Amino acid sequence: MSKVAQSLEVNSPPESVMDYIIDITNHPAFIGPLKSFTNIMVDVKKPGTTWDWVYSLAGVELAGKAETVRFVPGKEFVYKTTTGAKSTFTYRADAAGGGGGGNKTKLSLNVEYEVPVKALGKMKASVFEKLNDAEGKRVVENLKALLED
Secondary structure: OEEEEEEEEEOOOHHHHHHHHHOHHHHHHHOOOEEEEEOOOOOOOOOOOEEEEEEEEOOEEEEEEEEEEEEEOOOEEEEEEOOOOOEEEEEEEEEOOOOOOOOOEEEEEEEEEOOOHHHHOOOOHHHHHHHHHHHHHHHHHHHHHHHHO
């Protein structure tokens, strides 16, 4: 399994951070390669809720289904992609900076994934992994910019 792990501090309370992330209609604003998502079934906060997605990285377009694994309000959102590419995304929001009134958050993004066979036809696995790691860094930086407005 390949991994992406990125984190940074955001000047926003953990609850606000997770409220923004759990609303998957916001995801195209901070995940650049995410082209679309459709067919959201029920409430994304509920485990088992599914949706379809299309993602394009370095000219490789992937499409599939995702499913909520776990949502802990103000703390964590975990979902997995089950077709198109196998992966698990974990967003965590932990209170940071003691004594600040709870307005700072350590935001963490962890992704475990299998490099899709479709990508291997266009590039080496190590190149795909480097591109995904750079994209993970952009995701947390985009979230910081959006949440600190």
